[in-house]
Amino acid sequence: RYEHILLGHGSGGQLTAELIGKLFVPGFGGDVLGALEDAATLSLSSGNGVHGPRLAFTTDSFVVRPLFFPGGDIGRLAVHGTVNDLAVAGARPLFLSSAFILEEGLPLDDLRRIVASMRAACAEAGVTLVTGDTKVVDRGKGDGVFITTSGVGLVPEGRSLSIHSARPGDRILVSGTLGDHGIAVMSVREGLEFETVLESDTAPLNGLARTILETCSETRCMRDPTRGGLSSAVNELASASGVGVELEETAIPLRAEVRAACEMLGLDPLYVANEGKLIAVVPPEHADRVLGAMRSHPLGRDSALIGDVVAEHPGMVILRSRVGGRRVVTLLAGEQLPRIC
Amino acid sequence: RYEHILLGHGSGGQLTAELIGKLFVPGFGGDVLGALEDAATLSLSSGNGVHGPRLAFTTDSFVVRPLFFPGGDIGRLAVHGTVNDLAVAGARPLFLSSAFILEEGLPLDDLRRIVASMRAACAEAGVTLVTGDTKVVDRGKGDGVFITTSGVGLVPEGRSLSIHSARPGDRILVSGTLGDHGIAVMSVREGLEFETVLESDTAPLNGLARTILETCSETRCMRDPTRGGLSSAVNELASASGVGVELEETAIPLRAEVRAACEMLGLDPLYVANEGKLIAVVPPEHADRVLGAMRSHPLGRDSALIGDVVAEHPGMVILRSRVGGRRVVTLLAGEQLPRIC
Ligand SMILES: Nc1ncnc2c1ncn2[C@@H]1O[C@H](COP(=O)(O)OP(=O)(O)OP(=O)(O)O)[C@@H](O)[C@H]1O
Numbered sequence: 194r195y196e197h198i199l200l201g202h203g204s205g206g207q208l209t210a211e212l213i214g215k216l217f218v219p220g221f222g223g224d225v226l227g228a229l230e231d232a233a234t235l236s237l238s239s240g241n242g243v244h245g246p247r248l249a250f251t252t253d254s255f256v257v258r259p260l261f262f263p264g265g266d267i268g269r270l271a272v273h274g275t276v277n278d279l280a281v282a283g284a285r286p287l288f289l290s291s292a293f294i295l296e297e298g299l300p301l302d303d304l305r306r307i308v309a310s311m312r313a314a315c316a317e318a319g320v321t322l323v324t325g326d327t328k329v330v331d332r333g334k335g336d337g338v339f340i341t342t343s344g345v346g347l348v349p350e351g352r353s354l355s356i357h358s359a360r361p362g363d364r365i366l367v368s369g370t371l372g373d374h375g376i377a378v379m380s381v382r383e384g385l386e387f388e389t390v391l392e393s394d395t396a397p398l399n400g401l402a403r404t405i406l407e408t409c410s411e412t413r414c415m416r417d418p419t420r421g422g423l424s425s426a427v428n429e430l431a432s433a434s435g436v437g438v439e440l441e442e443t444a445i446p447l448r449a450e451v452r453a454a455c456e457m458l459g460l461d462p463l464y465v466a467n468e469g470k471l472i473a474v475v476p477p478e479h480a481d482r483v484l485g486a487m488r489s490h491p492l493g494r495d496s497a498l499i500g501d502v503v504a505e506h507p508g509m510v511i512l513r514s515r516v517g518g519r520r521v522v523t524l525l526a527g528e529q530l531p532r533i534c
Numbered sequence: 535r536y537e538h539i540l541l542g543h544g545s546g547g548q549l550t551a552e553l554i555g556k557l558f559v560p561g562f563g564g565d566v567l568g569a570l571e572d573a574a575t576l577s578l579s580s581g582n583g584v585h586g587p588r589l590a591f592t593t594d595s596f597v598v599r600p601l602f603f604p605g606g607d608i609g610r611l612a613v614h615g616t617v618n619d620l621a622v623a624g625a626r627p628l629f630l631s632s633a634f635i636l637e638e639g640l641p642l643d644d645l646r647r648i649v650a651s652m653r654a655a656c657a658e659a660g661v662t663l664v665t666g667d668t669k670v671v672d673r674g675k676g677d678g679v680f681i682t683t684s685g686v687g688l689v690p691e692g693r694s695l696s697i698h699s700a701r702p703g704d705r706i707l708v709s710g711t712l713g714d715h716g717i718a719v720m721s722v723r724e725g726l727e728f729e730t731v732l733e734s735d736t737a738p739l740n741g742l743a744r745t746i747l748e749t750c751s752e753t754r755c756m757r758d759p760t761r762g763g764l765s766s767a768v769n770e771l772a773s774a775s776g777v778g779v780e781l782e783e784t785a786i787p788l789r790a791e792v793r794a795a796c797e798m799l800g801l802d803p804l805y806v807a808n809e810g811k812l813i814a815v816v817p818p819e820h821a822d823r824v825l826g827a828m829r830s831h832p833l834g835r836d837s838a839l840i841g842d843v844v845a846e847h848p849g850m851v852i853l854r855s856r857v858g859g860r861r862v863v864t865l866l867a868g869e870q871l872p873r874i875c
C-alpha cells in the first residue's frame with residue numbers, strides 16, 4: 194500500500210500497529226517482543242531454581258513539538274512516559290536512562306530547563322537517572338531536542354499483568370478525564386484560546402498503580418492510553434485477549450474544554466493522547482472497591498467505570514452512545530495529532 | 535563561551551565532556567551518573583542481606599550518516615554500541631531495547647534492511663531485543679532514521695571494573711587497529727577511494743571482554759574508544775583515576791589505509807572513532823598473559839601493548855612519538871567527524 198514512512202506511522206493508530214506487527218515484530222522475532230506489552234518482563238535467574246524478582250524494561254522516544262507546553266515539557270513527558278509503562282506493567286520503577294539527540298543551534302538555556310524539569314520529575318516519581326548519551330545533528334536534521342528514555346524496574350513475584358488476560362465479565366476503569374494532554378499540546382500549536390488554560394495531564398502513575406494492585410491483586414491488566422488514546426488501548430486489549438469490549442459513552446470523563454476543543458478541531462476524544470491516565474481491567478467483584486481506591490488517590494479523583502469485557506465480537510470495541518446507539522470504535526486511521534509526545 | 539549547541543558538542547571530545555560535566559551531571563545529580571562509566575552498575579537487592587548479581591544498564595543514540603557504510607549500517611552499530619558498553623563494564627549483555635525516530639518519507643525497504651541487520655547482530659552477540667518504540671517526525675525534522683538502543687546485563691558478584699581504578703604501573707592494551715570505523719564512514723562521505731575497501735570495525739566485544747576477564751580477574755578497567763577515539767578513552771581514564779598515561783606511538787596498531795586517509799583528510803587517528811575495539815588496563819604482571827589471550831581471540835588478533843599508567847602528570851596523556859619526542863594528547867577540540875555513530 195505504501196513504500197515509505199508516513200506521519201501516520203507515528204500516530205499510535207492503525208498505521209503504527211501495522212508497522213509494528215508486520216515489519217518490526219516479525220523482523221526482530223522473539224516472544225517477549227511479540228507480546229506487545231507496555232514493558233517487557235524478564236527473568237534474570239540463571240535457571241538454578243532461584244526465583245528472584247523479574248525485571249521490567251521499556252523504552253520510548255519523545256519528539257513532541259513545542260518543547261514546552263501548558264502543564265509540562267518534553268523532559269517531564271520523557272520521565273513520566275517511561276515510569277508509566279513500567280508502572281502499568283506492575284513493576285516498581287527504579288532506574289532511567291536518557292539519550293539526547295540535540296539539533297545544532299539549540300539554546301543551552303532550553304536544555305537546562307529540560308534537564309531541571311527531568312530531575313524534578315524523577316524525584317517526584319522516586320526513580321534515579323543513572324546513565325545517558327548525547328548526540329548532535331546538524332541544523333535542519335533534527336528539531337531542537339529528541340529524548341529517548343528507557344527504564345528498568347522490578348516486578349514482585351507472583352504478579353502477572355498482561356494485555357492477553359482480560360476475560361468476559363471484567364470491568365474497565367479509567368483514572369480520570371481523557372484527552373487533556375493531546376488537546377493541551379494541540380491548543381498551543383493551533384493558537385486556540387480557552388477561558389482557563391488547559392494543561393497536559395502528564396504525571397507519574399506508579400503510586401496510583403501500586404494503590405490499584407494493593408487493592409486488587411487479581412487485576413488483569415493496566416495500560417496507559419498514550420498515542421491513539423483510549424481507542425488504541427482498548428483495541429489492543431481486545432485483540433490480545435480475544436475478547437470484545439463495550440464502552441459506555443456517558444461514563445467517559447471529559448473536561449468541558451476538551452470536548453469543546455475536539456469539536457473545534459474535528460477530533461474524537463477517544464483518539465487523543467493522555468500522559469497521566471491509566472485504564473485498569475479488573476474482575477467484576479472487585480470493580481467498586483478498586484474504583485473507590487482510585488478515587489481516593491490524588492491522580493485518580495475523576496476515576497470512572499467506563500465499560501465491560503464481553504465474550505461477543507472478540508477483537509472489537511463497541512461504544513454504547515449517549516443516544517442509545519452502538520458504534521464500532523476502530524483504531525485511529527491517518528495521521529491525526531502528529532508529534533504529540 | 536557559547537549559548538547554543540554546536541556540532542562539536544557531539545564529537546566525544548572537549549565540548550562533549552564540558553556539556554556532560556557542566557550541564558548534565560550537575561543538572562541530574564547522583565553518584566552513579568557522576569561516575570561517567572560506560573554503563574551504570576546497579577544493585578537490585580532490597581537491602582535484605584541477599585547479594586544478588588548487579589545490573590548493568592546503558593544507552594546510546596545513533597545518528598550516523600550515511601545509514602549504510604562499508605562493514606555495517608546504523609542498525610548493527612546500534613546493537614554493537616550498546617552490547618560493547620555493557621561488555622566493557624564487565625557485564626554479560628542480555629536484553630536490548632530499540633527506539634526508532636523515523637523521518638517521514640524513509641523508504642520502508644531501508645527500514646527492513648536495518649531491522650534484519652539488527653536481528654543478525656543480536657543473534658551474533660547473544661542478546662535479545664525485547665522492547666521498542668516508533669516515532670515519526672515530519673520531513674526535514676529528522677534524517678532518515680535515528681536509533682536509540684539501551685541494554686541491560688548482569689555483572690557477576692565480586693567484579694568491579696571502573697575508570698577510577700587505574701594505578702601507576704598498570705599496562706594499557708588495545709584490541710586492534712585504530713580508526714577503522716571513523717575512516718570507513720568518512721571515506722564514503724567524502725568519496726575517497728582506496729585500493730581495498732576500508733571497512734568499519736563494528737563488532738560485538740562481549741566475547742573478547744569475557745576472555746580478558748577470565749584470563750585476568752584483576753583487570754582494572756576496559757573502555758570502548760568510540761567518539762573521540764583513543765584520546766578520549768585514555769584522557770577520561772587519566773582524569774577519573776588521577777593518574778598519568780604514556781602512550782608509545784610506534785606500538786599503536788594502524789592500517790596503512792587509515793594512516794593514508796588520515797593524512798589526506800588532515801585527521802589524527804588517535805581521535806577517530808572505533809566501534810569494535812576495546813582498551814584494557816591491567817596490572818603489569820598480567821599484561822603478557824592478557825595480550826596473548828586477546829591475540830588468540832578472532833576480534834583481538836592485532837592486539838598490542840600501547841602504553842603505561844604512571845604516577846607523574848596526573849590527568850594528562852603523553853604520547854612518546856616515533857622520533858623520540860613527547861607531546862600531550864589533549865581531548866579533541868572542535869567538531870571533527872560529526873555524526874560518525
Ligand atoms: N520499533 C519497534 N521495534 C520493536 N518493537 C516495537 C517497536 N515499536 C513499538 N514496539 C512494541 O510495540 C508495543 C507498542 O508500542 P508503543 O510504543 O505503541 O507502546 P507504548 O510505549 O505503551 O505507547 P507510547 O509510545 O504511545 O507511549 C510495545 O510492546 C513495544 O515494545
Ligand SMILES: Nc1ncnc2c1ncn2[C@@H]1O[C@H](COP(=O)(O)OP(=O)(O)OP(=O)(O)O)[C@@H](O)[C@H]1O
Nearest residue numbers: 293324325326327546554558570571572594760761
Ligand atoms: N545527556 C546525558 N545525560 C546524562 N549523562 C550523560 C549524558 N550523555 C552522556 N552521559 C554520561 O557520560 C558518560 C560518557 O558518555 P558517552 O556517551 O561519551 O559514553 P559512551 O557511550 O561510552 O560513548 P559513545 O556514545 O561514543 O559510544 C557516560 O557515563 C554517560 O552515562
Ligand SMILES: [Mg+2]
Nearest residue numbers: 231278417419
Ligand atoms: Mg504504554
Ligand SMILES: [Mg+2]
Nearest residue numbers: 253274278419
Ligand atoms: Mg509509552
Ligand SMILES: [Mg+2]
Nearest residue numbers: 326327593594
Ligand atoms: Mg554514549
Ligand SMILES: [Mg+2]
Nearest residue numbers: 572619758760
Ligand atoms: Mg563506551
Ligand SMILES: [Mg+2]
Nearest residue numbers: 594615619760
Ligand atoms: Mg557507547
Ligand SMILES: [Mg+2]
Nearest residue numbers: 252253667668
Ligand atoms: Mg512507545
